[in-house]
Amino acid sequence: MTLAANRIVAGEGVAAWAVAPVAQSLPALGCMIAGLVMGLPAALPKLRLGGALLGLGGATGLLAVGAPSLLAEAGTYARVSPAAGFWGLLSVFLLLMADALAQLAPGPILRAGLLAGALGLLAALLSSGALSDLSVAQEFAGRADAFWRATLRHLELALGSLGAAALIGFPLGILCHRQAALRGSLLPMLSFLQTIPSLAMFGIMIPLLSWIAATWPAAQTIGIAGIGFAPAFIALVLYSLLPVVGNTVAGLDSVPAPVREAARGMGMTGWQRLLRVELPLGLPVLLAGLRIVLVQNIGLAVIAGLIGGGGYGSFVFQGLNQTATDLILLGALPTVLLAMVAAIVMDILVDVARRDSTERTAA
Template identity: 70%
Template sequence: MAALLSPFMTIAANRIVAGESVMAWHVASPAETLSGVAAVVLGLLFGIPSGRQDLRLCGALLGLCGILWLLMQGAPALLDSAAGDYARVSPAMGFWCLLLILTLMMADALTQMAPGPIARAGLLAAVLCSLALILWSGALAPLSILQEYAGRRAQFADAVLRHLALAFGSLATAAVIGFPLGIVCYRRAQLRGSVLPVLSLLQTIPSLAMFGLMIPILGWVGDNMPGAQAIGIAGIGFAPAFLALVLYSLLPVVGNTVAGLASAPAAARDAARGMGMTPTQRLLRIELPLGLPVILTGLRIVLVQNIGLAVIAGLIGGGGLGTFVFQGLNQTATDLILLGALPTVALALTSAIVMDILVELAQPIPKDFP
């Protein structure tokens, strides 16, 4: 309720100056705002009973529909009342607080209800399709962040592709390197005792420092190795960001591979050995299937981590969504910052949910024997 009593939107003369705060019931006419405010209040009240998770889920959805309705009605109404062709309207603190509260309420209700992986995948698809439909309809087009997008449509598409290449490409490269290394470390304790501390040391280096360290190293390689610059290796750009992300990814991949293989019950390994299985057969048929959930958990950590860290690539010319974040910081344009930050958050949350579903599907199903 305190969030609802905070400024819901702001209207400013242009994209840079500070805006004037507007309360939720003043963003449009009373007839247009009454239903939205009532939906938010009712949704918050539905969240009070702790034992009715279905009611809390319905309340969260009702509240989210309410704040979206207020945005859809408020943005064009405030722009029509503004003076000047460069006026901008944006969500304010009240909107973001309500969005956070209602999203957490929905997540908590779903956690308590414990839907299966297929149901969670369906819910995720429904949320993404609903969001895509709202954006495609143009109902939120008057908002400042979408006006920033409209002026950078081609750049945004390139930034998203570069961000995906950094995050998923570094994950794939770390998996190609880390899986075999993890298997060897699992087999040889002496090697494990020397490799894992080195990878842990790399993980302790601050992300910005790691990106900075890659610049002189790859700059020297690009200047002294024939053909290096032809394939994109240079002191700034995609290559140093990609290499830094790969180095950050190795510890979770190697460590979780070792932990996953070691999680296979000793009885299962002894039974496989007693059946005459070779070490390779035991690895492929016993240890890897039983350790797959732990290994996938390591990939989940890497993917979510790299989606966030790829933002820093914008500082060294690596591209990605971080380009908009740092451009917005330089121009003191908050909505330009959000144009890079919000898709990054959405991509990280979606990836985490998908990986959680895969981890649960990979869990071995216990069989009851008579």
């Protein structure tokens, strides 16, 4: 752990078990050691999973008992934070857990249950107040209302841009699938947009939308402006088009030719083949494109904080300006968690769609 005189200055590293009462720290330390030992046998994924969970519990327990002990003898403005040792162990246990789950290969329903259980445990831990002495928890306590507003704005940016990209990209992908000339010109253009750095893209949006807002006053009434939500949203939509259009083309191309011929032989029209055969069979690839977009946009939405777009990026850049590490973490940690949850949920949907597609093809 790290003990600092206040929220800005650099802290001094302290071993949590060296300051907490032995009766409290020793069981947590034992759980961490046991978890690492249980994680060694690669051929026993269930044991490795149990060790990861045990180790996570031990590391969290050390934080919970170490923080109050450190603050008890510190000044009024003192702050306690997890140090590099904690983040390193957290990474190790999460990797052990991911490896064990990859070997066990649980089905979609079980994965959804595990995700719900993990989120429930996390919510119970945070609401219990066991980690309320940590600096990042104190940053949250002073900005709770702003945090939930930032959460809503971050979701609006990520999910809204995903929806807009799907409405634009799916029709374009279908057209590209059917017209080779359009595919040859549109996909390279969308690939070029992907090469533009995010900061440069946001910078391009500022003068362009400022000119539109100044030229057409009606644009201001719907929120179009050089800074704020609009430029961030449009930039995210532009970044999202290539994965959506490209995966739509790839998904439709993946439909076996005999299946198409069978549908044509049954007298289906072009639209009927598209809606009843090609899109259902290509759905796993289409959803994989949406997964890429969602995870990408959750991360890119952080940059929107630089141009007044809101979201978790507002905490990240405030923390950078104030050299307040825990304020940065208040924006970074929920972003990482949101991206991980989105990736797992989309993986579950892709798996369900792939199984359904396999059954349709077999039938």
